Amino acid sequence: MDNNQDLYCVGCGAKLQTTDKKKAGFLPENTLNKYLESDEQELYCQRCFRLRNYNDIMDVDMEDSEFIDILNKISDEDALVVNLIDIFDYNGSVIPGIHRFIGNNEMILVANKEDLLPKSVNRDKLKRWFHKEAQKDGLNPVDEILISAKKNTNLDDLLTMINKHRGKKDVYIVGTTNVGKSTLVNSIISMSSDIKNLVTTSRFPGTTLDRIEIPLDDGAMMIDTPGIIHRYQLAHFLNEKELKEVTPSSEIKPKVYQLRGLQTLFIAGLARIDFVDDIKTNAFVYVDNNLLIHRTKLEKADEFYEKHQGDILNPPFEPGTLPEMNPVKFTITEKSDIVIAGLGWVTVQPGITIKAYAPKGVEITLRKAIV
Ligand SMILES: Nc1nc2c(ncn2[C@@H]2O[C@H](COP(=O)(O)OP(=O)(O)OP(=O)(O)O)[C@@H](O)[C@H]2O)c(=O)[nH]1
Ligand SMILES: [Mg+2]
Numbered sequence: 001m002d003n004n005q006d007l008y009c010v011g012c013g014a015k016l017q018t019t020d021k022k023k024a025g026f027l028p029e030n031t032l033n034k035y036l037e038s039d040e041q042e043l044y045c046q047r048c049f050r051l052r053n054y055n056d057i058m059d060v061d062m063e064d065s066e067f068i069d070i071l072n073k074i075s076d077e078d079a080l081v082v083n084l085i086d087i088f089d090y091n092g093s094v095i096p097g098i099h100r101f102i103g104n105n106e107m108i109l110v111a112n113k114e115d116l117l118p119k120s121v122n123r124d125k126l127k128r129w130f131h132k133e134a135q136k137d138g139l140n141p142v143d144e145i146l147i148s149a150k151k152n153t154n155l156d157d158l159l160t161m162i163n164k165h166r167g168k169k170d171v172y173i174v175g176t177t178n179v180g181k182s183t184l185v186n187s188i189i190s191m192s193s194d195i196k197n198l199v200t201t202s203r204f205p206g207t208t209l210d211r212i213e214i215p216l217d218d219g220a221m222m223i224d225t226p227g228i229i230h231r232y233q234l235a236h237f238l239n240e241k242e243l244k245e246v247t248p249s250s251e252i253k254p255k256v257y258q259l260r261g262l263q264t265l266f267i268a269g270l271a272r273i274d275f276v277d278d279i280k281t282n283a284f285v286y287v288d289n290n291l292l293i294h295r296t297k298l299e300k301a302d303e304f305y306e307k308h309q310g311d312i313l314n315p316p317f318e319p320g321t322l323p324e325m326n327p328v329k330f331t332i333t334e335k336s337d338i339v340i341a342g343l344g345w346v347t348v349q350p351g352i353t354i355k356a357y358a359p360k361g362v363e364i365t366l367r368k369a370i371v
């Protein structure tokens with residue numbers, strides 16, 4: 001295949017090739033030939049085809065550093081950067097000190113997946129909260145907005161913001177894997193055309209593999225980019241079926257627990273919160289609505305976990321597929337959230353001690369309660 005020099009997959013941005021199934025951009029030679037003979041506009045690689053039609057992910061050989069390089073190159077350009085974070089997984093999705101990658105270019109900070117947070121969470125308070133967090137992480141945006149790329153919430157305002165800041169510059173959509181960059185690009189495209197779902201999106205981290213350029217009205221480009229990989233996100237430890245169970249798809253309804261103390265809450269087989277004092281308290285669990293929350297006596301918790309991970313406590317669907325549970329101890333001095341990157345959080349009351357467990361390698365953090 002010599003004539004593919006300029007062919008790229010519209011779904012993931014990878015350069016198309018017909019020689020190596022394991023590498024990005026593969027498609028069978030006969031599919032390519034059929035396309036070349038047809039008058040179809042869009043060509044997708046085999047991986048995108050399967051993701052789009054069967055929700056089936058094929059691993060490809062890529063180095064994390066290739067994605068960092070793409071981000072880094074933005075510093076050589078005169079562009080506007082739109083940095084998406086996932087408001088449901090702020091810690092897992094923020095890129096601290098992002099300015100070292102994007103140089104002096106202006107950046108708009110966009111908190112996505114607003115639709116997942118309970119309506120009871122005051123939006124202005126939430127905006128103030130992520131503004132403060134972003135400052136702490138060394139982010140210095142020219143503007144900030146809370147959106148849902150999936151439900152089109154506040155997208156008009158975001159577009160106005162982008163147009164105000166970009167002049168005639170290109171616009172880069174950047175962020176960690178899975179924050180919804182490609183979903184946002186698709187939503188923006190569909191606002192001004194009848195093209196739907198042009199770019200491939202999926203719940204698997206690492207869907208987009210290379211730059212995807214979308215022409216804007218004035219000849220400038222909007223560029224979707226591959227996500228930066230944060231290995232400590234839970235998604236990297238789960239298989240397809242498990243990831244489906246864990247990813248919330250609609251507004252989270254917090255579950256409240258009145259606890260007697262010396263009790264444990266299991267969040268499926270993925271996390272465990274021990275209330276180690278003999279003190280009455282309550283806790284609010286913010287995770288996917290369908291995930292099992294199981295309460296036991298603290299003294300029985302180890303045994304229960306040994307016996308039931310992979311059956312009652314699922315996902316995981318098989319015992320022993322996740323790294324060992326790693327405990328972190330927290331002394332709670334104010335109303336706080338114990339956040340498990342990618343899974344959700346548990347809001348706890350002051351005056352108690354907590355031991356929180358997640359599979360080793362998944363980040364657990366404590367923050368002042370956002371609700
Ligand atoms: N609830 C909700 N889900 C969203 C939203 N935006 C994106 N998603 C979901 O998040 C997952 C990831 O979306 P993508 O658009 O593929 O994310 P990405 O940032 O392009 O990911 P990479 O290409 O892997 O870097 C998909 O399951 C989307 O449906 C949103 O506003 N709300
Ligand atoms: Mg993408």
